[in-house]
Amino acid sequence: MQQIEQKPLSEKGLQNPNPVLQPLAFVALVLIFASTAIHAKASGSEVTGAVEPPALKRAVVANYAAIMAATYEDSVAAATKLKSAVDDFLANPSEAGLVNARKAWVAARVPYSQSEAARFCDGPIDQLEGKINSWPIDEQYIDYVADSPDAGIINATSSYPVISRELILSLNEKEGKKNISTGFHAIEFLLWGQDRSTNAPGDRSWRDYTNAARNSERRRQFLRIVTELLVEHLKSVEAEWADGKADNYRSRFVAIDPDAALANILKGIGALSGPEVAGERLTTPYETKAQEEEQDCFSDNTCNDLIDDARGLANVYFGRYKTDPGRKIQGAGLHDLLMRINPEFAAKLSTEVEAAVARAKEIPPPFDQAILGPNSASGRIAIKKAIKTFQAQSDLVAEAATVLSIKLNL
Amino acid sequence: VIGMFIRFLDLVPHGRLSRLHALMGAILVGGTSIFASHTNCTVLAPDPSEELSGGETTVFDTSPKAFGYPAKNLHDEHRSAFFVGHSFFNENWVVAPGSTAARDGLGPLFNARSCSGCHLRDGRSRPPDADQPMVSMLMRISIPGKGPQNEPLPDPVYGGQIQGQAVPGVPPEADVFVEYDERAGQFADGEKFSLRRPHYLLKHLGYGPLSKDVMMSPRVAPAIMGLGLLEVVPEETLRGFADAQKREGRGVNGRPNLVWDKSAGKVTVGRYGWKAEQPSVLQQTAGAFVGDIGITSSLMPDENHTAAQVICAKQPSGGHPEVSDKILHDVVTYSRTLAVPARRNWTDPIVLKGKTLFVQANCVTCHLPKMQTGDCADLPELSRQTIRPYTDLLLHDMGEDLSDNRPVFEARGRDWRTPPLWGVGLIEKVNGHTCFLHDGRARNLAEAILWHGGEAQSAREKFRTMPRIDREALLAFLQSL
Numbered sequence: 069m070q071q072i073e074q075k076p077l078s079e080k081g082l083q084n085p086n087p088v089l090q091p092l093a094f095v096a097l098v099l100i101f102a103s104t105a106i107h108a109k110a111s112g113s114e115v116t117g118a119v120e121p122p123a124l125k126r127a128v129v130a131n132y133a134a135i136m137a138a139t140y141e142d143s144v145a146a147a148t149k150l151k152s153a154v155d156d157f158l159a160n161p162s163e164a165g166l167v168n169a170r171k172a173w174v175a176a177r178v179p180y181s182q183s184e185a186a187r188f189c190d191g192p193i194d195q196l197e198g199k200i201n202s203w204p205i206d207e208q209y210i211d212y213v214a215d216s217p218d219a220g221i222i223n224a225t226s227s228y229p230v231i232s233r234e235l236i237l238s239l240n241e242k243e244g245k246k247n248i249s250t251g252f253h254a255i256e257f258l259l260w261g262q263d264r265s266t267n268a269p270g271d272r273s274w275r276d277y278t279n280a281a282r283n284s285e286r287r288r289q290f291l292r293i294v295t296e297l298l299v300e301h302l303k304s305v306e307a308e309w310a311d312g313k314a315d316n317y318r319s320r321f322v323a324i325d326p327d328a329a330l331a332n333i334l335k336g337i338g339a340l341s342g343p344e345v346a347g348e349r350l351t352t353p354y355e356t357k358a359q360e361e362e363q364d365c366f367s368d369n370t371c372n373d374l375i376d377d378a379r380g381l382a383n384v385y386f387g388r389y390k391t392d393p394g395r396k397i398q399g400a401g402l403h404d405l406l407m408r409i410n411p412e413f414a415a416k417l418s419t420e421v422e423a424a425v426a427r428a429k430e431i432p433p434p435f436d437q438a439i440l441g442p443n444s445a446s447g448r449i450a451i452k453k454a455i456k457t458f459q460a461q462s463d464l465v466a467e468a469a470t471v472l473s474i475k476l477n478l
Numbered sequence: 479v480i481g482m483f484i485r486f487l488d489l490v491p492h493g494r495l496s497r498l499h500a501l502m503g504a505i506l507v508g509g510t511s512i513f514a515s516h517t518n519c520t521v522l523a524p525d526p527s528e529e530l531s532g533g534e535t536t537v538f539d540t541s542p543k544a545f546g547y548p549a550k551n552l553h554d555e556h557r558s559a560f561f562v563g564h565s566f567f568n569e570n571w572v573v574a575p576g577s578t579a580a581r582d583g584l585g586p587l588f589n590a591r592s593c594s595g596c597h598l599r600d601g602r603s604r605p606p607d608a609d610q611p612m613v614s615m616l617m618r619i620s621i622p623g624k625g626p627q628n629e630p631l632p633d634p635v636y637g638g639q640i641q642g643q644a645v646p647g648v649p650p651e652a653d654v655f656v657e658y659d660e661r662a663g664q665f666a667d668g669e670k671f672s673l674r675r676p677h678y679l680l681k682h683l684g685y686g687p688l689s690k691d692v693m694m695s696p697r698v699a700p701a702i703m704g705l706g707l708l709e710v711v712p713e714e715t716l717r718g719f720a721d722a723q724k725r726e727g728r729g730v731n732g733r734p735n736l737v738w739d740k741s742a743g744k745v746t747v748g749r750y751g752w753k754a755e756q757p758s759v760l761q762q763t764a765g766a767f768v769g770d771i772g773i774t775s776s777l778m779p780d781e782n783h784t785a786a787q788v789i790c791a792k793q794p795s796g797g798h799p800e801v802s803d804k805i806l807h808d809v810v811t812y813s814r815t816l817a818v819p820a821r822r823n824w825t826d827p828i829v830l831k832g833k834t835l836f837v838q839a840n841c842v843t844c845h846l847p848k849m850q851t852g853d854c855a856d857l858p859e860l861s862r863q864t865i866r867p868y869t870d871l872l873l874h875d876m877g878e879d880l881s882d883n884r885p886v887f888e889a890r891g892r893d894w895r896t897p898p899l900w901g902v903g904l905i906e907k908v909n910g911h912t913c914f915l916h917d918g919r920a921r922n923l924a925e926a927i928l929w930h931g932g933e934a935q936s937a938r939e940k941f942r943t944m945p946r947i948d949r950e951a952l953l954a955f956l957q958s959l
Contacts, residue, residue, distance in 0.1 A: 188539070188541065188543070189541075190539075190540050190541045194541040194542065194543075195542075197542075198542065204565075204568070206570045209570075241598065243590065243591070243595045243613055243614060244568070244570055244590065244591055244592045244594050244595040244598070245568040245592065245594035245598060245599070246568055246569065246570050246592065246594070247570070335538075339539070343547055343548065347548070347557070347560075347561050348561060348564065351557060351558060351561040352561040352562065352564065352565045355558045355561060355562045356562055356565055358565070358578070358580075361565055
């Protein structure tokens with residue numbers, strides 16, 4: 069039964085299983101019961117020494133689910149606060165209101181960046197990530213930029229007479245990966261504007277949201293809608309991870325073969341650490357020295373994202389999370405499991421996990437300046453070190469699968 | 479040192495599942511006949527490593543990012559090029575002069591502002607909705623006759639393709655609209671289907687009339703993973719496929735297109751494009767840069783307008799060339815090393831049954847499952863890999879219904895290159911649609927098969943006359959690719 073559940077999760081995400089296969093499910097189920105029984109007998113007559121305790125594996129999976137649920141809960145709560153701050157600002161535009169909304173945006177990044185440890189394993193976030201956190205963004209797709217006062221959807225009054233939810237959703241990633249109209253970074257641009265300064269973030273005027281500015285009502289509408297959508301999209305991810313629901317992702321996830329669940333967990337943090345952070349988030353800006361290749365290019369918050377990505381991974385590895393309201397989750401983590409099987413390896417990986425957080429903290433903000441200069445510049449040295457560490461962490465995560473005897477590519 | 483970036487992508491949670499399914503398969507094939515079928519056959523077993531469509535380059539991701547990973551075995555020293563290429567692949571080019579010189583030079587005429595404009599998430603584009611002009615696919619045009627290198631002759635005013643967009647102050651060439659009429663058909667078991675046949679309308683012509691005898695060929699952008707592997711399949715291997723098809727004598731006569739290789743300065747085998755009109759990833763990429771985005775390169779230094787489009791010649795350039803050799807190289811490296819995703823459900827008994835039917839219907843004569851790459855000097859990661867692209871890269875007569883009546887080098891109107899099928903089951907996940915064939919007319923894989931004619935007519939008929947349960951198994955197999 070566990071195995072049959074495994075397929076929809078790992079290969080079909082949250083979609084319904086292939087209808088072609090459904091008629092076979094019952095027969096398959098019977099056969100699997102039969103074969104499981106054979107398996108059980110075989111392993112029962114073998115040894116117990118090398119075999120890791122299945123109960124611990126299940127505990128790791130359950131605790132991971134609890135951590136992800138709490139992280140998404142915090143993400144929703146922080147995005148909801150962002151929404152109130154934006155609503156307050158739009159109700160009565162002022163410098164203070166804009167600053168307040170920016171602070172709420174930065175705060176909302178903290179749990180969200182930590183939640184990215186659950187990306188790249190075809191879970192709930194992977195279905196919606198393109199709407200929640202797409203970047204790099206071509207900002208003139210949304211609004212005016214220096215030298216192009218008429219740019220963007222907001223100023224395209226004849227092409228798009230009405231700024232609506234449907235319009236904004238339909239334009240996201242339309243005709244190009246950088247044509248982004250929704251999510252954190254669209255909001256970021258609307259709050260900060262272009263960053264044309266070497267030592268400060270973007271400085272969009274709060275007056276952009278008053279009648280003093282062209283198309284201000286459309287801009288207000290745009291910001292209101294994208295903030296609302298962010299909350300809604302995060303809520304639907306949160307619902308898939310919520311505890312005690314009969315048919316959501318979490319309930320299926322904790323029921324599958326623990327080895328499959330662990331492989332999924334490792335795949336997510338391995339991909340985050342390697343191709344994503346070491347690759348797209350660090351190597352690409354390092355090599356191009358282009359500001360637009362930093363994730364939070366308007367707010368200069370990129371270094372914090374990197375730190376929180378590393379922390380999110382550490383949360384999963386050590387099985388811990390401290391929620392925004394201060395509740396502590398501490399349960400079985402991958403580290404505990406690895407300690408049981410190969411303490412030497414566990415020590416190695418835990419060192420690397422902690423090093424990744426440290427290396428991320430050592431990148432001197434703002435990130436758009438850290439990438440510049442000769443390779444001997446302190447910022448570039450720090451980034452290069454971080455690339456190495458995140459890559460090493462990714463490689464060790466892959467090795468952890470071998471240590472846990474999780475079969476590859478069979 | 480090898481492939482450290484994505485070694486963890488091995489971690490597909492299907493180890494035990496696979497064994498169980500294999501066991502199930504064995505039991506089912508051996509005895510019970512729950513697969514009620516009119517096809518009397520022994521179901522093929524899984525081939526060892528069959529799921530590794532791209533050999534050692536294969537990655538394991540089934541999310542919308544499935545086509546976007548570097549080859550699993552990519553060496554450290556090639557990572558920088560990959561990730562810079564990735565950046566420029568997604569980059570929106572801007573009108574010159576722009577604030578960043580590396581990224582300006584768009585147009586003056588263009589179809590898209592970025593590679594990702596059509597190959598979104600390195601995937602496949604689709605036809606426009608009703609009443610919307612074409613944006614993520616394009617219309618190739620030419621007039622009768624051949625140029626000095628045997629290439630198609632461009633329209634004297636509009637050139638080799640219709641560009642529907644232009645920089646400010648320059649008229650776009652035209653808007654291309656598509657309309658469909660439905661044609662009813664029927665499977666042998668009586669189940670009905672309907673195929674949509676496209677018709678194209680050009681409106682808002684910006685530079686006067688087209689040539690009276692202009693020939694048009696609509697093209698969607700295909701998914702681009704695995705291109706580097708296909709580049710290093712030896713030419714003898716491809717010719718061997720053609721010879722084998724002749725020997726088989728089933729009326730399938732694939733032949734390579736013979737095209738002009740600009741950098742080598744000679745005629746060579748074509749591998750890319752719907753008519754196999756491009757010999758290399760470099761030439762394909764440089765061609766797309768200038769043709770589709772209006773970005774010149776040292777390989778293709780001339781802007782994409784004709785002498786008759788005087789206003790275009792007056793536009794500022796983004797440099798000579800507009801994309802540097804370094805960036806072009808990195809985008810080419812990116813395109814060559816994007817990894818093919820592994821198969822899913824490959825030991826599932828229904829999928830295995832579908833595989834068997836795919837073989838029995840002779841689909842494999844052209845959609846060749848397995849081949850070896852040769853040596854690749856600059857990217858040894860691609861060397862001597864056993865790959866499973868499901869193509870022979872050869873041209874085949876696909877019948878009158880699919881003909882575009884527009885020859886390209888050795889390819890006639892009815893000839894199309896067998897497209898690779900790897901990754902075909904993930905297109906919906908990555909790109910949110912299931913439009914197939916060169917013009918996206920097929921709304922799903924079944925329709926794509928049903929459009930096959932000419933040399934593929936008998937394979938198509940085998941599919942059309944299968945009982946539904948077999949057709950579904952065959953489609954389940956395609957979905958697993």
